[in-house]
Amino acid sequence: MQQSVSFPSGKVDYIFYRKDAYSRPSFEQLMHLYHLQNVVIVTDEHVAKMYEPLLKGHKTLVVPPLESSKDLHTIGALSRQLLDLGADRNTLLIGMGGGVVTDIVGFLASVYMRGVSFGFIPTTLLGMVDAAVGGKNGVNLGLNKNLIGTITQPKFIFYDTAFLQTLPNIEWSNGFAEIIKYACIFDSQLFDELSANNISHYKDDSEVLISLIERCVAWKNKTVTEDEKETGVRKLLNFGHTAAHAIENMYELPHGKAVAIGMVIACMLSEQITHLGKDATVRVKALLQLYHLPVSHAINAAKAMEILKADKKRKGDHIDYIVLEKIGQAAVRPLPFDVIENALKEYASHN
Numbered sequence: 001m002q003q004s005v006s007f008p009s010g011k012v013d014y015i016f017y018r019k020d021a022y023s024r025p026s027f028e029q030l031m032h033l034y035h036l037q038n039v040v041i042v043t044d045e046h047v048a049k050m051y052e053p054l055l056k057g058h059k060t061l062v063v064p065p066l067e068s069s070k071d072l073h074t075i076g077a078l079s080r081q082l083l084d085l086g087a088d089r090n091t092l093l094i095g096m097g098g099g100v101v102t103d104i105v106g107f108l109a110s111v112y113m114r115g116v117s118f119g120f121i122p123t124t125l126l127g128m129v130d131a132a133v134g135g136k137n138g139v140n141l142g143l144n145k146n147l148i149g150t151i152t153q154p155k156f157i158f159y160d161t162a163f164l165q166t167l168p169n170i171e172w173s174n175g176f177a178e179i180i181k182y183a184c185i186f187d188s189q190l191f192d193e194l195s196a197n198n199i200s201h202y203k204d205d206s207e208v209l210i211s212l213i214e215r216c217v218a219w220k221n222k223t224v225t226e227d228e229k230e231t232g233v234r235k236l237l238n239f240g241h242t243a244a245h246a247i248e249n250m251y252e253l254p255h256g257k258a259v260a261i262g263m264v265i266a267c268m269l270s271e272q273i274t275h276l277g278k279d280a281t282v283r284v285k286a287l288l289q290l291y292h293l294p295v296s297h298a299i300n301a302a303k304a305m306e307i308l309k310a311d312k313k314r315k316g317d318h319i320d321y322i323v324l325e326k327i328g329q330a331a332v333r334p335l336p337f338d339v340i341e342n343a344l345k346e347y348a349s350h351n
């Protein structure tokens with residue numbers, strides 16, 4: 001199935017590849033569809049090793065499979081390697097991997113020779129439902145997440161859930177953190193559906209899984225088409241992410257786990273700010289645990305606050321924080337630093 005979505009900055013083709021549920025991943029179809037010739041694939045070491053036969057015959061650059069690869073040094077090194085491969089403005093870059101790879105490739109393609117075309121083949125659940133979608137890309141600056149980047153849309157996103165057959169359990173959970181995020185902020189029906197099921201339900205039935213992915217992609221696209229530059233409704237997608245970004249690199253947590261903890265902190269803040277019922281926080285925590293995600297973690301509130309003060313969403317001594325009004329409905333509230341710091345301290349005191 002192929003569907004195009006137009007964003008202010010460009011049109012993206014979403015290609016859902018269904019051969020048969022348990023076939024080996026393929027992107028030959030993609031190559032034919034776009035008459036791709038002048039292509040460089042960028043991936044990480046894990047994916048390169050696991051999918052070596054697929055990459056055979058294609059120019060491929062490989063980065064370490066780590067969040068720490070998302071830095072300016074990698075962008076410089078990859079640019080040099082592209083130049084050595086003879087990549088020019090007609091070259092198309094393909095980011096094949098998880099969010100680390102697609103964030104790097106989106107940014108690299110936006111700046112290499114002032115911009116070349118690019119497409120994504122997300123190979124993690126988190127990448128499929130979130131990181132590859134919406135055009136945000138970028139790298140970290142020290143502990144500060146995604147501080148340097150652009151918003152540039154890929155030409156296409158190619159979905160082949162066969163890649164997920166090799167995904168470790170922990171990465172399934174990390175992907176579900178973002179899926180639970182969509183449920184919390186937009187979709188109480190999805191929240192109920194997730195609560196009534198578990199990872200195996202989605203993992204074992206590729207049609208059920210594909211419709212879950214499509215539902216999340218639809219939520220993200222709806223939000224991004226309305227507000228690509230994040231001046232309004234797109235901010236809601238940051239639910240759980242403000243605190244997550246403060247602790248993710250500090251404790252070297254996977255993004256999904258950091259977001260799970262961030263969502264619990266955001267629920268605690270919501271109890272104060274929007275009078276979200278305590279029962280809603282309990283339900284969010286139970287759902288996170290059902291998908292094997294953490295709800296508690298020892299954190300250094302003062303240190304987290306220091307990182308938070310450099311957050312992109314900072315406005316003077318306030319930060320636009322995403323709170324829940326109820327399950328399935330979120331709001332943006334500018335919160336003073338001291339309110340956030342108290343919530344972090346309270347969370348820290350319970351763990």
Ligand SMILES: NC(=O)c1ccc[n+]([C@@H]2O[C@H](COP(=O)([O-])OP(=O)(O)OC[C@H]3O[C@@H](n4cnc5c(N)ncnc54)[C@H](O)[C@@H]3O)[C@@H](O)[C@H]2O)c1
Nearest residue numbers: 046065098099100123124126127130131136163166167255
């Ligand atoms: N740009 C955005 O809008 C956006 C949104 C959400 C997250 N992100 C970013 O995405 C990153 C997290 O992405 P992620 O969770 O995909 O992490 P990741 O890219 O680090 O991948 C997780 C692990 O899975 C491995 N892997 C990838 N595909 C695999 C496969 N098919 N089989 C087995 N192993 C596989 C990777 O090598 C890695 O070890 C973070 O840096 C986060 O900031 C960006």
Ligand SMILES: [Zn+2]
Nearest residue numbers: 178241255259
């Ligand atoms: Zn995220």
